[in-house]
Amino acid sequence: MTHSFHRAIVLAAACLTLSAGAAGAQDAPVSNRSLVPATFPRWDAGGSIGFLAVKTSDTLTTWSDWEQKAEYRFDLGRYWTTHLKTDVAVSASNAWQDYESLAVTVPGVPRGFLYQNVDRQLFNVAPAVTWQFRENTFMHPYVSGGVRVGLLQEHRYNESDTIRSGSTIYTVPHVDECRTILLARPFVAGGFKSYLSRSVFVRTEGRAGFAQDGMRQLTGIIGIGVDF
DSSP states (O other): HHEEEHHHHHHHHHHHHHHHHHHHHSSSSSOOOOOSSSOOOOOEEEEEEEEEEHHHHHHHHHSSEEEEEEEEEHHHHHHHHSSSEEEEEEEEEEEEEEEEEEEEEEETOOOOEEEEEEEEEEEEEEEEEEEEOOSSEEEEEEEEEEEEEEEEEEEEEEEEEHHHHHHHEEEOOOOEEEEEEEEEEEEEEEEEEEEEESSEEEEEEEEEEEEEEETEEEEEEEEEEOOO
């Protein structure tokens, strides 16, 4: 009788232990397979490369069209909520060279010209406010708006030269001038952050900058970044 009673106590204790373990397993959180962390990050940063199209009225080129250049960009953002973020992008275009002819007044010459080489490069700083859609998903679409502040570096130069026009000979002077032009263009942008892991993402984005007469700048980039 005593042995049977002892066995019943041991069996009851074992059943209670198994029941408690099962309940604990049910209460334990299921592992999150989402690529996005449960607590949203405070910062993100990334680097990108893409194309930049700039209307020649922004680059002060004498002909009217669009310049197409490469753009290299670094982004740093600060999250305030899971959706709202402020960020700043710093970018630079590749340098490019134009060849321009300017009219000069020469006595006895109907049309005198001064030929110049012009090297240009555009640097931009673009603060923005970004709204990111959706949570705990693989791909996060977003929209942004801000101001793209550009510094256009320009170097004009040519060698002194003697030119004959009919019976008239004239000399064009040596030119070596540098200047910086400030450009400020409001912009709107839209893109996607596609996560490769819980913190690493690929960013794709299109951005358009405007002036009073319409669109002046257009960019498209792809890059990689990290939340932290």
